Amino acid sequence: MSRKRAIILHTALIFSFVMVFLRLTDLMIFSHERLSERAKQQHIKIEDIQVRRGVILDRRGRELALNLELDSLYCDPASLSLDNEDVRKLASAVEKEPKAILSKIPNDGRFAWIERKLEPSAAERVKGLDIKGLGFLTEAKRYYPRGELASHVVGFVGIDNQALEGIELQYDTYLKTTGGKVFLGRDASGRTFSSGVDIEAKGNNIVLTVDEVLQRIVEKELDRAMQEWRAAAATAIMMDPFTGEILALANKPAYDLNKAGRAGDSERRNRAITDCYEPGSTFKIVIGAGALEEKITRPNTLFDVSKGGINAGGKTIRDVHKYGVLTFQEVIQKSSNVGSIMVGMRLGKERIYKYAKLLGIGDKTGIDLPGEVSGWIFPTERWSGTSIGAIPIGQEVAVTPLQILRAYSVIANGGFLVRPHVVSRIVAPDGRVLVSSGENEGRRVISAKTAGAFRDILKTVVEDGGTGQNASINGNEVAGKTGTAQMINPVTKRYSREKYVSSFVGFVPADNPRFSIIVVVYEPKGQIYGGVVAAPVFRNIADQALSYMDVPREDTPQRNPLLVRR
Template sequence: MQKRFILLKIILLICFASVIFRLGLIMFVEHEAYFARAKIQQIKKEEIIPKRGNIYDRMGRELAISLEKESLFIDPASLKSVQAVNVLKNYVKVNPEQIEKLSEKNIRFLWLQRKVDSDLAEKIKALKIEGVGSVIEGARFYPKGFLASHVIGFVNIDEQGMEGLERQYDQYLRAEKTLKTVTVDARGKKLSQGDLKDVKGNDVFITIDEGLQYIVEKYLDEAVKKWQASSATAIMMDPFTGEILALANRPTYDPNNLKSIKNIGIIRNRAITDLYEPGSTFKIVTATAALEEGIVKPYTKFDCSQGYIEVGGKKIKDVHRNGVLTFEEVIQKSSNVGTIKIAMMLGKEKLYQYIKKFGFGEKTGIDLPGEISGYIRAPQKWSGTSIGAIPIGQEVGVTALQILRAYSAIANGGYLVKPFVVSDIRSPDGNILYKSVIQRQKIISDKTAKIMREILKKVTEQGGTATQAKLDGNDVAGKTGTAQKYDPKTHRYSKDRFVSSFVGFIPAQNPRIAMIVVIQDSKGAHYGGVVAAPVFKAIADEALAYLNVPRDDARQKGLVVTFDTQTNEKVAVVRR
């Protein structure tokens, strides 16, 4: 027994010494190797789901935000059960043949459906099908739906900007993917949430006003429905700064439901991508040039009694036969004959010079994708009829924004402004990364601009072509446009397809807004003064109330007009 006890002690001492020796090796010799292995097992790299920056209107109201949604995936190599595939088919689209092929190739990942509703995700996870999993992804959401969709644009499934501001400022809005370090236990359960905060892109603040945008879209919808128009555009801008306050096109789309788009042309921003012949709205170029060059005075007379003028063997008529008209009456009554006579006095070289001065034939530089430069030929390429056609808005191609910018130069005292939509961009911590700068260039004198404002105001008064644009309480200055569409099949101007437009600014002497309304292919009527002018009036009336712009007559009576946002009614308050 004694010998056995001694032997046991020796064995235990040897074992204990071995353990001590092994611990010594681990602690002092192999420490780094074991520490590295433990770190691999306890520390895990996890991808942070980046959030795209938000888009806000000028008042800080959300127009585009990022949410988190679950995306479902499968491991084809694990999902071998035909029964499991049949169960999934009740919830999402599944291609059994594709899964089988991928399984044979030992492919371990396939998207099942991305960014699904939470209810569907929970139902599928509750099935507990082996090989089916989910991950969290960022999902773009547009709280106002259709509102300003052509300005904001949209992103694709991977949150890359595809249209509008989402595309133009994608580099600012998107956030790069980042990994964070988390600690886990032996079963892989998280013990910490990591050492990095959420990753978020920069926020974009724009000049669009949600309230004004709503007003514009409401009345544009009514006009399209009333006139059964094929399309329509309206733009509202601050004529002094170039800030776009509202911009809308019809037809439109909901960026939250891109699958419903059947015609890809719906996403086109017609305000800056579509050319049209402007018709009589283009007459201000000739009129302004003649005044600026001192060729005419407001009361210079022109004989328009024939009702037509022959240019290059072609007769160009007035809608109504006029007698002798003064220069300002030529514009007020939109006389083609009078305008062409003024253009002939001016000459094609000078006319072309002012066309370019007003920015036609070149991009406005607005910070939206897809803008085109328009179309205007150099004088040496004009035909024998061009000096008659171009002054009245034919043989030229413009965008609605180009026309609006030209009228804004009359409104603001002679400056051609650069339109813009983004006012500033801010980092997640509030630092300003970009701030817009007002850009404008003097193109005509204050005197000429003032005379033109007075003339354009008379267009909406008795005897003018746009009496339906006149407001109660505020003077409106503007011009109608009625242009026949050119038919490429017959190589003639159509007799039943027209572009009806009205462009102007209000209040006439101290403009707060400049606006253009363009309606294509209206049914039942086609004159700009009948189709587009009433839309301008309806929008302007409500917009001025929304902006609390005093009525011209209220200024004299000591009244201020305010707007009740709850009841959408105007309220006149006595100024104390």
């Protein structure tokens, strides 16, 4: 009996061990992968490495775009139970309507956003409600501390930090970065262990050529002009004529970058590079520079404009005022249309076209901002009979404000066509300089002699008897040109009698320019002339900018500088 029992016991033991062995074999060999995966899921938490876009700085290192970390509120609909009171409290905490909250909570699923990137105070209020089924995730939010300033240059990003406009879009590949994953150990209660690595990946920083103070000066004066002339829009650009660095670029109306979603199309348009207009008299630089370069005229060559009109292809074009005999210098100084057309006719359409192209008309400037248009000037074979009368005075051509500014910068810098740019350098998070605009090599398009001669003519525009006297600055000589052009009525396709574009473009100090500026005011009311509407804006901007940039006056006593002993 005892032997029988022993056999049964041994058999049972052996069977049990065999079962254990088989089970272990199953667990350790056949189900190994599945179980180890499950164990990993229980012990390891995978988190995304937080991605932060690079910072955008002005030329002096002042932040124009940076990142904040804010809480985004989500819900787990499966475990969420909200009564009416909870919904009301939640809506009040996030400052939304209860309906808007309810519309964001689906009936099924395990995840839905309720409100993204909450203000810290709102997040605290929601946390205080302690509602089950709600949770927070930290997300990066792009923040523009200067608000509206340089909005058309900096641009903005969407809710998922996708680039939409401006530098944010143009240099997105440098600003954004990829994050990857980080594996964190965790215990049974869900507490995570140290990751031991930096869980934030940063993009490259961009340093602009724009200066915050100059930008502010330009925007303030544009606002003032918009108000004074009840204009539809206005644009101003300030550029270093030697390097092509854009020091300020502003359009009005503008928009707050932190509320870009609410801005309309008109506010978001970067008119400085995306809108074309007929330049009017500022285009006379083409025939002026061309005629001097080709030695067709000299500054003192006489033109009889006493008739007050000139026939071009059957169309008579008149001057605003009647003049007698003018020198070429006076033709530009007084902005005589008749005189300019005479010069244009002497130059001939082929050479007008040639110099327009040399000065960058009809071509993109290559500025590193999205959406630039090329404008247009027809090739000579497409010119009509009246074109030789229209083009020398800036009609039948379309330009952007930046193109005209670049053309005048050729005169300012002694004959070189430069490429305007807004990015000075791109710097990696570790401080390495990845891209640097460096020396911007210009292409010589006219001789230094021609540039100098035309510069002297432009100086007279701002002196007594010139159309741009309102642009003159106390203490420094200004060189520039006024422009007044009729706008095309989109309905009648004819020149409007009410809508004008007034402009002034120039540089200062005239003989050693520190910057060139263009001011364009669209549809001013009350006055239309560039010399009345845009020139004072130029003066106000330039005066403050010279002060800020520490440019000395030229009219101060020089012979006996004050000596001071310590």
